Amino acid sequence: MEHNPKLVSSEVAALWGAFMQNSMSYCTLSHFSKVNEDADITPIIQHALNNCKFVIKEVTKIFDKENHALPIGFTKDDVNLEAGRLYSDLFGLRYIKYMAATGTAAAAAFLEVLARNDVRELFSKTSQMFMQLYNDACDLLLKKGAFIRSPTIPPMEKAEYLQDDSFLSGLIGRHRPLTVVEMAHISKNTETNSIGRTFIAGFSQTAQLPEVRKYMERGTEIAAKHETVFRDILVKDGVPLPSSWDSTISQSIDAPFSDKLMMFHTDSLNVIGVAGYGGAIGASLRKDLGGHYTRLIAEIIQYAEDGAKLMIKHRWLEQPPQNVDREALRNRST
Structure with missing residues (x-):
């Protein structure tokens, strides 16, 4: 028999959060795209915009199929593309690198609690897409000599076990x-x-x-x-x-x-x-x-x-999907 499971709470949480984050990022990146003057960065910004657009589209598709209300999220009303530059082009590139790393980690972390095949496929692909974006951003930062590295230390001469708890x-x-x-x-x-x-x-x-x-x-x-x-x-x-x-x-x-x-x-x-x-x-x-x-x-x-x-x-905070309040329903019927 064909099995068509409903979305479970962890899947709704993952999809809802992905929609919110990517609709916000799409608006942010749209501003970066409008003011960017560095031709090297243009493809990276477009790559990031396409990633966000893909996630928004796929989440919408799944929620519509399940008759699940779509989040309000963020729209063109939340970004003014006529506003002038606020941050430098290089900062925009670094922002993309940082958020791509965060998006990769978030998508990978959610995979552990996802059961439905279509949701797992979405987050697997999302993780791969943002990992590629991260690598592309890193490569460009390295090319520009602008990648900020962690501190260096001398090479370790030999491996050994701890001798006492003073290490703590x-x-x-x-x-x-x-x-x-x-x-x-x-x-x-x-x-x-x-x-x-x-x-x-x-x-x-x-x-x-x-x-x-x-x-x-x-x-x-x-x-x-x-x-x-x-x-x-x-x-x-x-x-x-x-x-x-x-x-x-x-x-x-x-x-x-x-x-x-x-x-x-x-x-x-x-x-x-x-x-x-x-x-x-x-x-x-x-x-x-x-x-x-x-x-x-x-x-x-x-x-x-x-x-x-x-x-x-100011009524800016959307309420995440939550369980039915049974007590409120009981009180309403009495």
């Missing part, structure tokens, strides 16, 4: 040198805060509502502080600091994006930040690093909660 270090006092795994996470989280700081600084400059501008200013300060924390760890360990991201922002005050899109994008960066810190905690054996990450996660969560309240206030 304490929260205070002298700490043993960073491992390459810990350095990798510090570099990744520094990059996350650097791109977030630049992006949100542009948002604070062009947001329409004063309370949104104030929220973005606060986010810029938080990202700068977190970036400083990570750089200080590397400095104290005598590790060469990686180059800074291109943080060039124009003087334009014309908003390319709606306040709704900017708030959602900031929330997405918050989610990526918390996930990055969480992964770093599990991979960091030095206790002082765990202390830093735990403290910084709490700050991001509080910032994200305040952002959610602001979005709810």
Whole structure:
């Protein structure tokens, strides 16, 4: 017998999130496409736009087939293509590289909880598409000499086992040198805060509502502080600091994006930040690093909660699909 299973909750979550993220990214990339003047970057931007368009189309197809309501997401009303340049072309390329890596990881992570063949095929293809986009962006950044590498260390002379638990270090006092795994996470989280700081600084400059501008200013300060924390760890360990991201922002005050899109994008960066810190905690054996990450996660969560309240206030936050409230139905029938 032919089996036609309905979408399960994890599949709805994956599809709903993919639609939201890609409709937002499509608007963002449309602005980059309009202002871009670097001919080398043009094909990369078009590649990224095509990826987003593909995901939106396929999710729409599946939801329509299941009579499932499509998210509102983001549309042409959330991007002003007549607005002038806000970020440099090189920053746009770095943004694509960063978001392609995030999209690849998210699609791959969801595969574990997907059962239906069509949904698995979509996310398998999505992961491959964004991985190719990431590699193309990396190749171009390397060609331009603009790829920001992690710190280097001398080659290890021999492999050996640990002799005692002093390797774990304490929260205070002298700490043993960073491992390459810990350095990798510090570099990744520094990059996350650097791109977030630049992006949100542009948002604070062009947001329409004063309370949104104030929220973005606060986010810029938080990202700068977190970036400083990570750089200080590397400095104290005598590790060469990686180059800074291109943080060039124009003087334009014309908003390319709606306040709704900017708030959602900031929330997405918050989610990526918390996930990055969480992964770093599990991979960091030095206790002082765990202390830093735990403290910084709490700050991001509080910032994200305040952002959610602001979005709810202005009816910008879409409610994700949720289970039926049986108690409410029972009370309604009595």
